[in-house]
Amino acid sequence: MTLFSIIQFLNFVIFIFLSFIHFYWAFGGKRALDCVLPSQLSGKVFKPSVLGTICVAFFLLFFGVFPYILVGYVNYLxxxxxxxxxxxxxxxxxxxxxxxxxxxxxxAICDKKYFIPLCIYLSVSNLFLFIFIG
Structure with a gap:
């Protein structure tokens, strides 16, 4: 197994996991909502709609599986x-x-501890995959 395929598979697992979490929230799940929705001292900044959350879940699902189903456009994705x-x-x-x-x-605390490092990893790993796929 190459480094390329390990990173690709790890990204697949992350995106599928994130997709399932968004489906959970879209269909009524409440766990960890205080940690994942931007807020200010007076309350939440916005309340995402069910449709919007489902759309995010499908995009995350697509991001996870596209390397395995779209051969010609993978580099640009x-x-x-x-x-x-x-x-x-x-x-x-x-x-x-x-x-x-x-x-x-x-x-903000969860963003600093979890979400920013995760997004840094996803950004850098996809740059790595973009550079070395071609």
Whole structure:
């Protein structure tokens, strides 16, 4: 097993796991919602819709399986994922990312400890896959 296939499989597992979590939330799951929704001291910044959460779940599912089903466009999708997760690391300069201003909420703490490192890994690993697939 090559380093390329190990990273590709690890990304597959991460995306499938994240997809299932989003399906769980879309169909009424409540666990960890205080940690995953951006908030300010007065409450949540937004309440995601069921349809929006299902769409995110399907995109994450697609991100997990595309290397195994789309042969011709894989390189460009790796580049897209590098950019998307790189932008998520940078954030919106207020609630999410390394440059967020609100840093003392439950979400901000989870973002710093878990979500930013995960997004850095996903961004860098997809850049690696983009560079070495061609």
């Amino acid at each position: 790796y580049l897209l994922l590098f950019v998307l997760f790189g932008l998520r690391v940078i954030g919106d300069f207020k609630y999410v990312g390394i440059f967020k201003k609100i840093t003392n909420t439950t979400f």
